[in-house]
Amino acid sequence: MRLRDKHGRFITDLRVSITDRCNYKCVYCRTGNEGALYADLPFADYLRLVKIFVQLGIEKVRLTGGEPLLRNGLVNFVSELARLRTADGAQLDLAVTTNGHLLADLAAPLKAAGLRRVTVSMDAVEPVRFARITRVANGFENVLAGVRASRRAGLEPVKVNCVLLRGFNEDQIVEFARFSREEGVVVRFIEFMPLEEDRVWSPEVVVTMDEILQALNTFRPLRELPNGLSETARRYTFDDGIGEIGIIAPVSHPFCGHCSRIRLTSDGKIRTCLFSLFDHDLATRMYSGATDDEMAAYIHSVVNVKEARHHIGEPGFVKPSRSMVHIGG
Ligand code: SAM
Numbered sequence: 128m129r130l131r132d133k134h135g136r137f138i139t140d141l142r143v144s145i146t147d148r149c150n151y152k153c154v155y156c157r158t159g160n161e162g163a164l165y166a167d168l169p170f171a172d173y174l175r176l177v178k179i180f181v182q183l184g185i186e187k188v189r190l191t192g193g194e195p196l197l198r199n200g201l202v203n204f205v206s207e208l209a210r211l212r213t214a215d216g217a218q219l220d221l222a223v224t225t226n227g228h229l230l231a232d233l234a235a236p237l238k239a240a241g242l243r244r245v246t247v248s249m250d251a252v253e254p255v256r257f258a259r260i261t262r263v264a265n266g267f268e269n270v271l272a273g274v275r276a277s278r279r280a281g282l283e284p285v286k287v288n289c290v291l292l293r294g295f296n297e298d299q300i301v302e303f304a305r306f307s308r309e310e311g312v313v314v315r316f317i318e319f320m321p322l323e324e325d326r327v328w329s330p331e332v333v334v335t336m337d338e339i340l341q342a343l344n345t346f347r348p349l350r351e352l353p354n355g356l357s358e359t360a361r362r363y364t365f366d367d368g369i370g371e372i373g374i375i376a377p378v379s380h381p382f383c384g385h386c387s388r389i390r391l392t393s394d395g396k397i398r399t400c401l402f403s404l405f406d407h408d409l410a411t412r413m414y415s416g417a418t419d420d421e422m423a424a425y426i427h428s429v430v431n432v433k434e435a436r437h438h439i440g441e442p443g444f445v446k447p448s449r450s451m452v453h454i455g456g
Pocket residue numbers: 149155156191192193194195224225226227246247248249288289290317318319320321322323451452455456
């Protein structure tokens with residue numbers, strides 16, 4: 128039976144974190160002092176768990192972290208996942224989210240292994256600013272090479288995700304519009320959420336969708352593109368049809384009512400929402416000898432209690448029990 132929560136939402140999209148280690152220390156994500164906090168599982172164990180999820184109706188699998196490209200054996204793991212078929216017999220929509228630092232050499236092997244798409248995180252298109260945000264020197268050149276290698280390998284459309292922070296990089300909005308048009312990538316702006324290790328978030332720091340649209344329209348008039356109901360991004364192109372911009376606005380325009388996502392952390396815990404206050408321990412069940420049927424029944428029971436929505440910005444909002452880098456974005 129397919130996964131469906133008590134609010135009637137079908138769950139078709141699984142994010143799997145394969146490590147919470149990261150080689151970047153983005154100022155809005157990490158303190159810069161913490162390393163990995165949680166264990167990684169062997170790939171064979173993730174594979175067993177993903178197979179169970181896929182039998183329950185998962186159609187999209189996105190590998191993330193931490194930084195997923197840090198895991199040795201990733202290409203082989205992708206080739207194992209690419210062999211799985213959905214409940215309807217189709218291929219999985221298989222994607223990776225990465226900071227792109229190691230992507231230039233891995234894009235072609237990942238594509239050959241069966242990866243469909245890649246999303247690269249970039250918060251500036253200018254090397255000095257990029258280094259200030261990531262706290263890594265010379266990252267920009269590597270990431271740009273990774274984006275270009277992904278396009279050459281056919282991992283298209285290449286999506287570039289940018290988190291905007293007021294006072295830090297909101298002047299990059301128009302530069303990113305140019306980047307989308309020149310590099311042939313989809314640029315997606317994501318509103319900053321209270322999911323950082325440190326205490327950086329406040330409503331004032333969030334650059335909202337309305338502001339982003341305003342800035343883009345001063346560059347060139349935007350035209351809205353159609354999107355699917357469960358798609359998180361509002362999509363736009365410019366008046367001449369060149370370039371594509373997405374805006375993901377979980378803070379100012381929440382889309383929880385259409386959420387189809389569930390997450391598996393690197394240590395094998397299920398999270399039903401980025402803002403969940405607790406995890407559901409699937410790995411311990413597996414290591415205690417649970418059968419696939421028992422784990423499937425457990426997954427159903429967990430999905431059933433998925434939160435209706437997040438409460439960002441509301442009085443009494445409680446920060447989730449893990450930050451983004453330790454959940455898997
Ligand atoms: N290391 C990979 C990467 O950089 O894409 C995957 C993990 S990273 C946590 C996934 C995404 O989450 C990145 O695009 C990052 O910018 C985004 N992110 C991290 N903290 C965030 C926050 N507080 N609000 C919104 N997005 C955030």
